Amino acid sequence: MEFRQLEYFIQICKEGSFTKAAEVLMVSQPTLSQQIRVLEKEFGTPLFDRVGRGIEINEAGKILLEKGIEVMMLIEDSRKETSELINIQKNEMIIGILPSDLTYLMPRFDHFHEQYPNISIKFVDLEDNPGQLLENKIDIGMSTDLEPNKHINSIHLFNEELALVVSKDHPWAEKLEIPFRELEKLETILFVKDTKLRKQLDAYTNKTGISLHLNVEATSPSTLLNMVHLRVGEAILSHRLVKSYNCPNIKIIRLIDPKPTREIKLFIRKDKLMPHTVRAFINHIPEFTKDL
Numbered sequence: 001m002e003f004r005q006l007e008y009f010i011q012i013c014k015e016g017s018f019t020k021a022a023e024v025l026m027v028s029q030p031t032l033s034q035q036i037r038v039l040e041k042e043f044g045t046p047l048f049d050r051v052g053r054g055i056e057i058n059e060a061g062k063i064l065l066e067k068g069i070e071v072m073m074l075i076e077d078s079r080k081e082t083s084e085l086i087n088i089q090k091n092e093m094i095i096g097i098l099p100s101d102l103t104y105l106m107p108r109f110d111h112f113h114e115q116y117p118n119i120s121i122k123f124v125d126l127e128d129n130p131g132q133l134l135e136n137k138i139d140i141g142m143s144t145d146l147e148p149n150k151h152i153n154s155i156h157l158f159n160e161e162l163a164l165v166v167s168k169d170h171p172w173a174e175k176l177e178i179p180f181r182e183l184e185k186l187e188t189i190l191f192v193k194d195t196k197l198r199k200q201l202d203a204y205t206n207k208t209g210i211s212l213h214l215n216v217e218a219t220s221p222s223t224l225l226n227m228v229h230l231r232v233g234e235a236i237l238s239h240r241l242v243k244s245y246n247c248p249n250i251k252i253i254r255l256i257d258p259k260p261t262r263e264i265k266l267f268i269r270k271d272k273l274m275p276h277t278v279r280a281f282i283n284h285i286p287e288f289t290k291d292l
Helices: 003-015 018-025 029-043 059-088 099-115 180-185 195-208 221-229 239-245 276-288
Strands: 048-051 054-057 092-097 120-125 140-143 152-167 177-179 189-192 214-218 234-238 250-256 261-269
Touching: 003 018, 003 029, 003 059, 018 029, 054 059, 092 099, 092 276, 099 120, 099 140, 099 234, 099 239, 099 276, 152 221, 152 239, 152 276, 177 180, 180 195, 180 250, 189 195, 189 221, 195 261, 214 221, 221 234, 221 239, 221 250, 234 239, 239 250, 261 276
Parallel strands: 092 120, 092 140, 177 250, 189 214, 189 234
Antiparallel strands: 048 054, 140 261, 152 234, 152 250, 152 261
């Protein structure tokens, strides 16, 4: 018996028709019929009962279908594990991360590379859903959160403080900190187009019972900072991110009572063999998050 014959048989059972199965498998119906005859000859019994112009799987066919599905699943699992083993042996690590987070974390990735010079790192934009991890498009994800999935584990990295950013000519420019509820007095608050950040800000406004005028959004922090400099409005951004830009024309004001923060996590697959590159990075986490 060939695996191809078993695949043909399972598809016929799924479609309930030789004609439909032939279309899905992109083979001719005579070829499909011939392969099933070979299979029936090998097992010494018909696998289908011919009823009028149609077919029905018989008891012998049901037994083969059950066992055949198990065999095909074992083959697919073997392919996946073999592929994972090959990936484990590679010295490349693909990290999914938001560009805004990469801006200020890049020096820490550089330090990791100094410690592990044989590991090359590739960065890609992280999506909100876990698809990139589940489809092995990335080895790890780094963000505040992903959609819950039973196949993914998260590891706490650090908490990041959010702050208010104003122009150096702003009336509040000399303030070092303000209560969070003072933000209600601002008419135009700018923020990065980030649904996670918006949800977090909404949570803080609900907690303090105030309303924020979050009415201008931009696609990048650098655009926001330029808008702040031009006095378009004030922005809420990561404190570390703003400091990394080293802009002389803006001022950072800390927010208190409450101090808004967001948790940055590392996301990895828990149902696959862990590549040595990912294991090395996990071991490096204490150094990576030092002083954060």
